Amino acid sequence: xxxxxxxxxxxxxxxxxxxxxxxxxxxxxxxxxxxxxxxxxxxxxxxxxxxxxxxxxxxxxxxxxxxxxxxxxxxxxxxxxxxxxxxxxxxxxxxxxxxxxxxxxxxxxxxxxxxxxxxxxxxxxxxxxxxxxxxxxxxxxxxxxxxxxxxxxxxxxxxxxxxxxx
Numbered sequence: 001x002x003x004x005x006x007x008x009x010x011x012x013x014x015x016x017x018x019x020x021x022x023x024x025x026x027x028x029x030x031x032x033x034x035x036x037x038x039x040x041x042x043x044x045x046x047x048x049x050x051x052x053x054x055x056x057x058x059x060x061x062x063x064x065x066x067x068x069x070x071x072x073x074x075x076x077x078x079x080x081x082x083x084x085x086x087x088x089x090x091x092x093x094x095x096x097x098x099x100x101x102x103x104x105x106x107x108x109x110x111x112x113x114x115x116x117x118x119x120x121x122x123x124x125x126x127x128x129x130x131x132x133x134x135x136x137x138x139x140x141x142x143x144x145x146x147x148x149x150x151x152x153x154x155x156x157x158x159x160x161x162x163x164x165x166x
Contacts, residue, residue: 051112055124062128070131073147079129085122090114 021043028037071079080086094110108114115123132140 051116055111055116055120055127058120059124059127062124063131066128068125068129071129073130073143074150076126076130077147077150079126080123083119083122083126086115086119086126089118 021040024036024043025040027033028040090110091114094108094114097105097107099105
């Protein structure tokens with residue numbers, strides 16, 4: 001059997017589906033779980049959402065030629081919230097879709113059908129400002145964890161949910 005794998009595409013595919021494949025990959029490596037590692041690669045192989053690859057490729061290309069100074073991830077989040085195009089390109093509707101039967105639906109996706117349709121150039125420009133030096137991974141990882149926690153807390157404060165529900 002001949003199996004051809006495009007490792008670049010596989011890398012991008014790990015980031016889709018709200019990064020579940022990437023989360024599984026990291027847990028597999030950290031806890032030395034080969035079956036979980038296989039599951040992570042399988043998730044990446046079966047997902048086919050080219051919009052995410054296009055977004056990441058566009059942001060990466062902009063970062064390579066950008067003359068704007070790099071920003072911490074939290075500053076990028078702040079710019080996205082403050083940008084009138086980005087901040088209005090999505091809505092609660094994406095999380096409350098219903099079919100005529102009344103059943104919950106996820107036919108439209110917040111990033112794919114909202115933000116990347118209405119604010120692609122704006123979001124890519126800001127994403128391009130977040131750059132990580134390969135020699136500074138420990139600091140960048142700590143920043144990522146801190147920003148994820150801050151973002152989860154921010155979202156739950158807005159929705160009025162206790163923090164433990166994030």
